[in-house]
Every structure is written in structure tokens, then in C-alpha cells.
Amino acid sequence: xxxxxxxxxxxxxxxxxxxxxxxxxxxxxxxxxxxxxxxxxxxxxxxxxxxxxxxxxxxxxxxxxxxxxxxxxxxxxxxxxxxxxxxxxxxxxxxxxxxxxxxxxxxxxxxxxxxxxxxxxxxxxxxxxxxxxxxxxxxxxxxxxxxxxxxxxxxxxxxxxxxxxxxxxxxxxxxxxxxxxxxxxxxxxxxxxxxxxxxxxxxxxxxxxxxxx
Numbered sequence: 114x115x116x117x118x119x120x121x122x123x124x125x126x127x128x129x130x131x132x133x134x135x136x137x138x139x140x141x142x143x144x145x146x147x148x149x150x151x152x153x154x155x156x157x158x159x160x161x162x163x164x165x166x167x168x169x170x171x172x173x174x175x176x177x178x179x180x181x182x183x184x185x186x187x188x189x190x191x192x193x194x195x196x197x198x199x200x201x202x203x204x205x206x207x208x209x210x211x212x213x214x215x216x217x218x219x220x221x222x223x224x225x226x227x228x229x230x231x232x233x234x235x236x237x238x239x240x241x242x243x244x245x246x247x248x249x250x251x252x253x254x255x256x257x258x259x260x261x262x263x264x265x266x267x268x269x270x271x272x273x274x275x276x277x278x279x280x281x282x283x284x285x286x287x288x289x290x291x292x293x294x295x296x297x298x299x300x301x302x303x304x305x306x307x308x309x310x311x312x313x314x315x316x317x318x319x320x321x322x323x324x325x326x
Contacts, residue, residue, distance in 0.1 A: 186222035234308025249315035266324035
């Protein structure tokens, strides 16, 4: 009887100390739809912008996906790029030299440093994305003095038409119609810092500016 009494007394204390190991939320990668391989804990380090309070969720995910692609380019090619024509509903990509070239480009790429969000690069990207969007401008030249004053980057990518993070990243990596493949090359240089801003655009609905340093 005494043992039962002591057990009942202990119940409130036990309620305040639940066993956490069995209740933790399972990690789900933004690329999990393409392969469960991306759910491995080793890829969590790619979520470098998770706690950055000045970025939107889509802007954070752009950085996350870029880091995943840079950490394991061959896996990104085999799982994401190969499936992307069906996933996006754009079967035309299968005949595109730019798309085929991206597969070859990633096949033997080695892992690159992770990109970390940086405030001044974000301010530079946001100013350009906002002013470009309001005027319908396309290009890299800053249109206002305010934007020129805070312009900073070692490489810049501007993308038009998408708000979805994966679509933004894939459009820049495929680089359709850009003979120099400038966006693809910039995103696979050994940069370590990035600012991302996605803003409405007068002509293309959305524009994204990625400033890297």
C-alpha cells in the first residue's frame, strides 16, 4: 500500500519531465519529395538561415536548397535535376542543351562551402529587388541613389517570374538562354555569404535577387 502511495505522489513530477527522445519531430528536407536521402541528419547543416529574422520563409529556403545542391552536387543532379522536367510539368527541358548541360556540370562537382546569410548583402539585394519590381526593370544596374549607396556583392543573380524557392534555384542553374551560364557559375563559386530578396515585379509578377560575397 505504501509503495502505491509513493508512486501516485511521483506522477505529477513525472508529468513535467516527459521522455523527449521518442517525441522529437522528424526532420524533413525541402528536397525530400525527390529522395529520402535528403532527410539524412548530415544535411541539416545546410539550413544556415533557419534563425535569421529578417528573411522570409521562401528566402530562407532558397539558401537552404542552394546549400544542399552545393554540398552534394551529384546527388542533386540524380534526384532533383533528373526529376525536375516531370515535377515542373515542363517536358521541353528534356531536349534543352542547357538542362542537359546542367546534369553534366553537376555530375563531377565536389562539395562547396555553405552559404550563410549576411545582412548587408540582404539589404543590397532587397533594395534592388524592390526598385526593379516597382518599375518593371530587368538587369543588374541600380536605379536609385539609395540602392547604389548600399550596393555590395561579388556575384549577383537576378531571376524573374517565380516566388517558389525551388523554381528560383532551378531556373538560375539551368540558365536557359544565357550562353555564358553566368548564374550557374556564380552559384557554384566558393562564396560563403549570401543575401536573398524576393519581391513583387510589375512585369513578371515576382523577381528574386541573390547577392553573394
